[in-house]
Amino acid sequence: MSGEPRLAVHVGRQLPDLLPEVLTAATPWCAPVAVSTHEPPPEGVVAHVYCGEVLPRSPVAPFAVWRTGDGALPAGAATVLAAAGSAAPGDLVVSPLPIPEGARPVLPYTRSRYRELRGLPVGMLAVAEGEEVAWVDGEDQLRCAPAETWPTLAALAAAVVATGDHLWTALAWGAPVVTDPVSARHWGLTEGTEVLVADGLAARRELAAALAEDQGRAAGLARAGWVAAQQRTTGRVAERLCREFGLTRRHDIVPAAGLTTALDELGTPRRAFIRRRTRAAAGPLPGAVTHGWIPTDRTLDAHI
Amino acid sequence: MQALTAAGHRVDLVRLPVAWEKGRLFDSPLAWRMVPIDADMVIATNFPSYFVQHPNKVVWLLHQHRGAYDGFAAGASWSDFAVDDISLEEQRLMTEWDVVALSEARRVFSNSGVVSDRLARFNGLPSTPLAHPPPLHERLHPGPSGDYVLSVQRQEANKRPRVLVDAMADAPRGVRAVMAGRGELLEELRGHVADRGLQQRVELPGFVPDEELIELYAGALAVVYVPEDEDYGYATLQAFYAGKPVICAADSGGVLDWVEDGVTGLVTDGTPAGVAAAIRQLDADRALAQRLGAAGRERVAHLSWDSVVTELTAP
Secondary structure (H helix, E strand, O other): OOOOOEEEEEEEOOOOOOOHHHHHHOOOOOOEEEEOOOOOOOOEEEEEEEEEOOOOOOOOOOEEEEEOOOOOOOOOOOOOEEEEEOOOOOOEEEOOOOOOOOOOOOOHHHHHHHHHOOOOOOOOOOEOOOOOOOEOOOOOEEOOOOHHHHHHHHHHEEEEEEOHHHHHHHOOOOOEEEEEEHHHHHHHOOOOOOOOEOOOOHHHHHHHHHHHOOHHHHHHHHHHHHHHHHOOOOOOOOOHHHHHHOOHHHHHHOOHHHHHHHHHHOOOOOOOOOHHHHOOOHHOOOOOOOOOOOOOOOHHOOOO | OOHHHOOOOOOOOOOOOOOOOOOOOHHHHHHHHOOOOOOOEEEEEEHHHHHOOOOOOOEEEEEOOOOHHHHHHOOOOOOOOOHHHHHHHHHHHHHHHHHHHOOOOOEEEEOOOHHHHHHHHHHHOOOOEEOOOOOOOOOOOOOOOOEEEEEEOOOHHHHHHHHHHHHHHHOOOOOOOEEEOOOOOOHHHHHHHHHOOOOOEEHHHHEEHHHHHHHHHHHHOOEEEEOOOOOOHHHHHHHHHHOOEEEEOOOOOOHHOOEEEEEEEEEEEEEEEEHHHHHHHHHOHHHHHHHHHHHHHHHHHOOOOHHHHHHOOOO
16 A cells, blocks of 8 residues: 555534544544545545444444444444543543643552651542532541642542542542542443442442542552543544554654653653653664654654 | 473573662663563563563563562661652652553463552552462472471561571470571671570571471471561472471461461461460470471462463463
């Protein structure tokens, strides 16, 4: 095949809100092209994404579907994508919210050390529902906190109760979370594995208190919840889509991309000490700490 | 390596140097990340080897970087971490890297329940304990109970060798202690034995050759092993292969996967008085010592390298 692989995108009357972001994230690997079902697809198309209100009875394989309503999906879809709030079990959920800037997973063992360092209660709970943000102090008293402190509370608490968008922040910080059925369904989270679910604030607080006592269980939940949030970002959804369609652009298979890619895949913050050490060690080797020998839009902006 | 080869696999051992201190913590994992492995399968055993990238990676975890996780909390001299912001950010990032690297594995085993428990608490990852036979297991054999208790370990702080020395002051006069093994505390221990006037009752021979060690196991009344939060502990298993009961502490970690109080040994509170009482009990009731030792031997009868290889290489 000559040129880049192309992903044919079949759009109905309205382009789904999050689809452009997913396609933008996917473009390092492939070039999306808008096509009409009345014309033959352009050269180089290797897969199709259907997102019309009325889906074709006989889509061209391999294909994915962007779920836009309750209608029946054609059989044989490799992947079904859906925006948060519209997903069915098994769909690849796409979050409208990015991972909050600066959020890093702090799993329960490390957060217990941070509480020790900061002199906070051992089993500290944090709550964020609607407009209310609060934490439970050492005397089991609920103390209100400013809304902007939620990321800090979500990073330090032994367990949190969070609903709505607060839940997304808590997951991004690696908190073990108890939520309500609506929020869990909205983000397509698995009860018991990625979050705990209970009806009513009192029941959620009770579950969170028990979770704070069980570091092993809390750690499993926190890790799975954090992974679930990562998987819902547009970048990860795009990667998954491209992987399932076998879409790889030749420019990305360059030997010297390894160091930066390895650091990125491990979740290394941009200002981490190891990036400086890597730069110092590999900097004199041309291309070793960029994204590769061939400059592209992606490589020129790469940080290490 | 031998067991894999015997099972018909072509095996290469890959080793890289490791830096354990805080400032260079991530260098070795990153180096492993870049190691090209063209084999059909990779079995990674330790930090940081599990950072290797391979589509068919199986992890058999013997230990993580304990200095970064909980070594400093226990006051270990080999950890330069502390409860401060820089250490905790390093620990946090180590946790994140471990989660990513270990989650890539097709299967994750550990060598003991303690290591699995740590992996669950630190990283929220499940794993399956997979025990293996200790060195010398094919040559260790039971023998008549003698007049000494045996300790086989490196003489280092986390093994708590002073507990046995101090216990001997209260142990029955007719029982000696033979404490085999070298380590950074050996000379200090010899001084401690002299200070307590126990030279006639506590021997610290340092390194003991295998043949001699096998006979020491065979002739012991019991094996004393009271480490703090041990990962696995070969001494326990070797004692069982020799049909000897093990006296351990309630906080000895992986040792407790094997030592069941009153069934395969005696679990004490880890104090010299507690260990002395256990020695006294076994000295006074030799039939009990033999019964516990025989039960220990039964506990390890199923262990084999063949089954370890079968588990690790299962599709």
